[in-house]
Amino acid sequence: MRTQVLYKSRTGNTEKLAKAVFEAIPGTDKDIAPFHGQTDYNMGDLYFIGFWTDRGSASVEVLDYLGSLQGKRIALFGTCGMGQSPEYYKKIEENIRVFIEDDNEYMGAYICQGKMPMAVREKYEHMKNPQNEKQMEAMIRNFDMAMLHPDEADLKGVRNFVKDIFEKIRKEEQENE
Numbered sequence: 187m188r189t190q191v192l193y194k195s196r197t198g199n200t201e202k203l204a205k206a207v208f209e210a211i212p213g214t215d216k217d218i219a220p221f222h223g224q225t226d227y228n229m230g231d232l233y234f235i236g237f238w239t240d241r242g243s244a245s246v247e248v249l250d251y252l253g254s255l256q257g258k259r260i261a262l263f264g265t266c267g268m269g270q271s272p273e274y275y276k277k278i279e280e281n282i283r284v285f286i287e288d289d290n291e292y293m294g295a296y297i298c299q300g301k302m303p304m305a306v307r308e309k310y311e312h313m314k315n316p317q318n319e320k321q322m323e324a325m326i327r328n329f330d331m332a333m334l335h336p337d338e339a340d341l342k343g344v345r346n347f348v349k350d351i352f353e354k355i356r357k358e359e360q361e362n363e
């Protein structure tokens with residue numbers, strides 16, 4: 187089974203995850219590449235598709251590529267600015283998952299927090315006024331937390347995600363024998 191890791195990363199967070207995913211894939215029949223408008227939809231049997239969160243979803247090239255895959259096993263991984271919100275992560279996952287055609291086997295998603303550019307914090311500081319002070323301070327706290335991610339625990343989490351997927355595939359194949 188050939189495994190392809192494809193990822194889009196603007197500032198390096200998702201790339202860190204992608205490298206951890208690649209290392210955790212057993213065997214040697216695997217490849218890793220950043221997205222640069224690939225139009226080959228037959229690069230693997232199992233795909234790990236990595237994204238940075240852009241307005242609650244993935245960027246267009248990732249969604250376009252996902253929508254073109256057929257008859258594959260597909261797992262998603264990504265980073266976003268928002269921390270510790272399983273409900274929000276679920277929403278991101280659902281927003282992206284709808285692009286995957288039904289003839290693929292969807293294997294799940296792993297999402298964690300990733301740091302944001304300093305300009306975002308400056309914007310929050312600038313926007314702060316007496317009416318929104320509490321909300322802006324919560325956003326700034328979230329920003330400061332994000333600066334530490336992805337951390338070792340996030341990378342361990344994504345490695346376990348990969349491990350679980352291979353275990354699931356092994357069981358599926360055993361059942362089909």
Ligand SMILES: Cc1cc2nc3c(=O)[nH]c(=O)nc-3n(C[C@H](O)[C@H](O)[C@H](O)COP(=O)(O)O)c2cc1C
Binds near residue numbers: 194200300303
């Ligand atoms: C234009 C833009 C839109 C973003 N939209 C969201 C968003 O909707 N939700 C969120 O949690 N983070 C959002 N972020 C934060 C990034 O998803 C986050 O910093 C991510 O880890 C960047 O990954 P990368 O380093 O792989 O590019 C946005 C960042 C940018 C630049």
